[in-house]
Amino acid sequence: MNALANLADQFIQWAFAVNPAVWPYTWIVQFLFILAAGAAAMGFVAAFAGPVTWVERRVAGRIQSRVGPNRVGPQGILQWLADGMKCYLKEDLIPEGADSILFRMAPYFVFAGMFGTYAVLPFGAHLVATELNVGLLYLLAITSLVVVGLLMAGWSSNSKWALFGGVRSAAQLISYEIPSAFSLMAVILVTGTMSMQGIVLAQGGWPWEWFIFKNPFLFATFFLYFTAAIAEGNRTPFDLPEAESELVAGYNIEYSGMRFLFFFFAEWANLWIMSAIATVCFLGGWQIPGVSPEYIANATGWTWVGLQALTFVIIAAKASTLVFLVIQLRWTLPRLRIDQLMITCWKYLVPLSFAMLVGVLLLMVFVPDGSILDWIMRILMTLVGAAIALTYLKRIRYTYMVDRDNYKKMSGKELWFPPYRLP
Amino acid sequence: MNDMTEAKMICATDGNCPVRNYFTNIRKAVVSIFEGLTVTSSWFFRRPATIQYPDKIEKPVQEMLPENYRGILEVDVARCSGCALCSKTCPIGALAVNVEKNAETGEREILQFDIDIGKCMYCGLCSEACKFDAIRHTPDFEAVSCSASDLVLHFVKEPVPVAKPKTAPPRRPLGTILATVVPGCYDRVRWPGMPETPEAAKSDAPAEKETS
Numbered sequence: 141m142n143a144l145a146n147l148a149d150q151f152i153q154w155a156f157a158v159n160p161a162v163w164p165y166t167w168i169v170q171f172l173f174i175l176a177a178g179a180a181a182m183g184f185v186a187a188f189a190g191p192v193t194w195v196e197r198r199v200a201g202r203i204q205s206r207v208g209p210n211r212v213g214p215q216g217i218l219q220w221l222a223d224g225m226k227c228y229l230k231e232d233l234i235p236e237g238a239d240s241i242l243f244r245m246a247p248y249f250v251f252a253g254m255f256g257t258y259a260v261l262p263f264g265a266h267l268v269a270t271e272l273n274v275g276l277l278y279l280l281a282i283t284s285l286v287v288v289g290l291l292m293a294g295w296s297s298n299s300k301w302a303l304f305g306g307v308r309s310a311a312q313l314i315s316y317e318i319p320s321a322f323s324l325m326a327v328i329l330v331t332g333t334m335s336m337q338g339i340v341l342a343q344g345g346w347p348w349e350w351f352i353f354k355n356p357f358l359f360a361t362f363f364l365y366f367t368a369a370i371a372e373g374n375r376t377p378f379d380l381p382e383a384e385s386e387l388v389a390g391y392n393i394e395y396s397g398m399r400f401l402f403f404f405f406a407e408w409a410n411l412w413i414m415s416a417i418a419t420v421c422f423l424g425g426w427q428i429p430g431v432s433p434e435y436i437a438n439a440t441g442w443t444w445v446g447l448q449a450l451t452f453v454i455i456a457a458k459a460s461t462l463v464f465l466v467i468q469l470r471w472t473l474p475r476l477r478i479d480q481l482m483i484t485c486w487k488y489l490v491p492l493s494f495a496m497l498v499g500v501l502l503l504m505v506f507v508p509d510g511s512i513l514d515w516i517m518r519i520l521m522t523l524v525g526a527a528i529a530l531t532y533l534k535r536i537r538y539t540y541m542v543d544r545d546n547y548k549k550m551s552g553k554e555l556w557f558p559p560y561r562l563p
Numbered sequence: 564m565n566d567m568t569e570a571k572m573i574c575a576t577d578g579n580c581p582v583r584n585y586f587t588n589i590r591k592a593v594v595s596i597f598e599g600l601t602v603t604s605s606w607f608f609r610r611p612a613t614i615q616y617p618d619k620i621e622k623p624v625q626e627m628l629p630e631n632y633r634g635i636l637e638v639d640v641a642r643c644s645g646c647a648l649c650s651k652t653c654p655i656g657a658l659a660v661n662v663e664k665n666a667e668t669g670e671r672e673i674l675q676f677d678i679d680i681g682k683c684m685y686c687g688l689c690s691e692a693c694k695f696d697a698i699r700h701t702p703d704f705e706a707v708s709c710s711a712s713d714l715v716l717h718f719v720k721e722p723v724p725v726a727k728p729k730t731a732p733p734r735r736p737l738g739t740i741l742a743t744v745v746p747g748c749y750d751r752v753r754w755p756g757m758p759e760t761p762e763a764a765k766s767d768a769p770a771e772k773e774t775s
Contacts, residue, residue, distance in 0.1 A: 203603045205612045465600075472599040488589065535601035540608055547610075557610035563619070 148173040177269045181258040189408040190220035196408075196467045203471045207563045215562050230397035235298060238394065242296035247395070247402035249289030254406040256282035257413050262336050264426050264451035265436045275336040276328060279417065280321050283372065286406070287313045290391050293403070297394035305390025308380050312481060316371040316378075319489035323365035326358060326493075326500045327351060327421045340425030341433055350424040353521040354514075355507070357499035362422040364493045366462075369414035371485070374407060375466055377473040380481055415462035416455070423458050426451035625702040625738075633685045633700040636678050637741040638718040641732050643697040645673050645725035649689035657682035658689060662725065672722040680706050681714035695728055701738040703745075716744050 148170040149160040160166045194209060194217060201208025209216040234240050260275040262268040272278050287310050294306015328334055330351065331342040343350050352362045371378035392403045419425060427433070428450055436447045476484065507513045540555070547555040557563075616624055628634075650658035661675035690699050708714060718740070726732075 202611065203606045205606065205609065207611050207613045207615065468600060468603055469596075472603045473596065487585075488592075492589075532597070532601060532604075535598065536604045536608075539602050539605040543609070553610060555609050557608065559607045563611055563613070563615065 145170055145173075181269060182255070184263070185255065185258065185405075185409045185412075188412050189405050190224065191217070192408050192411060192463065192467075193223070193404075194219045195464075196470075199464070199467050200471050202559065203468070210563070224401065227397055227401040232397045232399065233394075235394045237298040239296040239298070242292050243394075244399070246289050246293035246296060247399045247406075249292060250286050250406045251289075251402050253283055253285030253287075253289060254409050254413065256285065260336050261413065261416050262340060262420060262426060263455065264448045265433065267448060267452055268337060271335060271337050273338075274334045276324055276334040276339070276421075279336075280317065280324070283413075284313075284317070286410075293395070294391040297391070299394050301388045302391050302393050305393070308478065309374065309391055312374075312378065312380055312485075313372055315482065315485045316368045316489070319485065319493040320365055320368035320372060322490070322493040322497055323361045323368065324417075324421060326361045326497050329497075329500060330354070330358070330504065336420050336425075340420055340427060343424045343427060345424060345427040345429030345431065347424075347525070348518040348522040349427075350422060352422040353518055353525055355500070355503050355517050356521060357496045357503060358422070359521055359525075361493065361496045361500070362418065364489055364496065365422070366414075366418055368485075368489055368493075369418065370466060370469065371481075373410045373414055373466075375411075376470040377476050378481060379475060380478055411463050411466055412459060415459040415466070418462055419455055419458040423462075426455040428454060625704075628702045631700075632702050633687050634702045634704045635680050635700070635706055635716075635741060635745075636683060636689065636698060637701050637716075637738070637744070638676050638678070638698045639735050639740055640673055640676055640697070640718055640723045642695050642726050642734065643673060643676065643723075644695055644728060645671055646694075648692040648694075649698050652688045652692045654686065654688065655682050655684060657684075665722070665724075668724075671725045673719050673725060674722050676718040677715055678718070679715045681711055695726070695731060696734050697726075699737065701741050703738055703741055716741075718744060 149166070151173070152158060152160040152163060152166060152169055156163070160169075197219070198208035198210075198216070200206075209219040212219045212222045234243055257279050259269045260272050260278055290309040290313070291306045294302045294304070294309070297303070297306075327339060331339050333339060333342070347353055351358050353359065374380075392400055395403065428436070428447070431447070436444075436451070439447050503517075507517065544555045547553070614620060614624070625634075645660070645662035647660040647662060650656070650660045657679045659675055659677040659679075660673070662671055662673050664670070665672050685700070687700060693699075706714065
């Protein structure tokens with residue numbers, strides 16, 4: 141029985157003072173609870189995917205020495221509402237010669253494939269719709285629905301550009317599912333469970349208890365997963381299906397209005413999904429440093445509420461950092477060519493993820509969990525991670541300082557304009 | 564010959580080892596993505612180049628323009644000798660100058676001096692032809708209006724006697740005449756230091772930054 145049904149049972153006992161096992165209306169209450177959970181998840185998707193479009197455009201603006209949208213609402217924060225409104229009011233066109241049923245269905249497939257993942261994604265210690273014991277498998281399976289949707293959109297549009305985009309996306313998404321699945325398999329092997337909550341519970345709150353810093357192979361696996369996940373989410377540098385310069389817009393070219401928006405809604409919502417999966421599998425999920433999961437489980441009243449909120453804040457902060465990284469990568473790297481895309485997957489990511497899987501297995505055999513060698517490896521990898529982060533900051537400072545004096549000499553103004561100073 | 568030695572031979576003969584290339588590619592990818600991210604990160608701390616015209620700017624764009632910027636034309640009819648050289652040189656015929664002799668006083672009068680800024684291509688030939696500095700380009704470029712007829716600027720409201728070059732008054736500050744002529748000029752976006760009304764612009768006009 142999953143957490144939601146338990147919650148419904150508790151609610152029945154508390155509200156109606158009957159035994160939920162024999163009460164004839166239990167299923168109605170459970171159904172209402174499921175609806176409420178679905179609505180909450182949908183609300184989260186909307187509240188995330190909308191504003192993140194604005195964040196992306198502002199980030200893109202600053203990277204390109206621009207400002208980005210800052211007119212609608214304070215600093216343009218309502219830009220996404222204006223865009224959504226505009227798309228609502230547009231005419232819903234179905235091109236002549238298109239297979240209208242498939243054409244109209246395709247966005248829902250893409251959206252359903254994306255939204256289905258929210259059933260198992262944990263948002264906090266107990267904030268999860270279902271604790272499926274094959275959660276990770278379910279995630280990999282349900283996201284394949286997106287491929288069907290994209291292919292459907294490309295095929296039914298009766299346009300060569302859309303068809304090319306759809307076929308490309310099918311080839312790309314199916315190819316990249318292999319490295320991403322193998323990367324997640326390493327985590328499944330280490331934890332021995334496919335449940336998302338089980339994977340989080342196998343880690344700890346401190347960085348050296350996370351799987352990314354457990355050993356060098358898992359460290360590399362994280363980046364392999366991340367690369368494959370970006371490709372699966374059709375993000376630059378892997379946005380071949382919608383390569384504007386070649387395919388006009390790819391599989392969604394014939395779409396307009398709300399249906400067009402659905403594809404992008406799914407794309408941005410997918411940002412959260414891939415970041416949340418990476419967080420859960422490699423970055424310790426919702427674990428609070430110094431607080432044991434048993435303490436959270438046994439807490440009652442306001443302590444429980446506070447701890448739940450804190451776990452949500454922690455997982456949201458980690459996932460948002462990754463989302464930011466994905467957005468920044470989009471404006472850093474150029475798009476790959478289609479052959480380079482396939483080479484990256486089949487010649488590099490697939491063999492490397494195999495190699496990392498074997499490495500993880502070997503270490504599992506020779507370095508048991510909790511042994512001294514295991515701890516030395518964890519501490520060393522954490523130090524390596526910290527060193528990489530430090531080098532990153534130093535290089536940022538270096539690239540800034542190279543141009544600083546020159547800018548002042550040429551424009552007479554200070555170059556310093558930190559992100560919190562909103563133009 | 565086993566595989567190892569074969570691989571070594573490939574490496575030794577043409578210096579193009581596939582195994583080494585493979586790992587070099589991985590290293591290059593990692594390093595270039597890392598360096599690329601640091602470069603784009605550093606732009607979060609740099610000043611954006613965007614000038615947020617028209618409202619979020621430190622000073623009006625008109626003041627940032629170079630001195631010889633060719634904006635909307637203006638005519639100081641008090642200095643105009645009525646030679647109509649400007650309208651003759653105008654390649655498009657954007658200027659309409661009408662000078663006639665007044666039958667009562669016997670003086671020549673400018674009856675009409677219209678500039679159609681919808682036609683004007685801002686070439687500057689008219690202001691070059693003018694020997695008395697009467698017609699000049701202002702730095703104002705905001706010529707948007709709701710109707711096309713508003714684009715025709717009438718600089719003469721009632722007949723003005725032509726100026727004698729020696730007794731002509733000094734040139735009024737650039738842009739002050741235009742402000743009285745352009746309809747709705749003062750309904751536009753305001754900037755600090757801009758006179759409150761067209762009348763104020765006429766009276767306390769700042770001293771001209773004359774260079775020539």
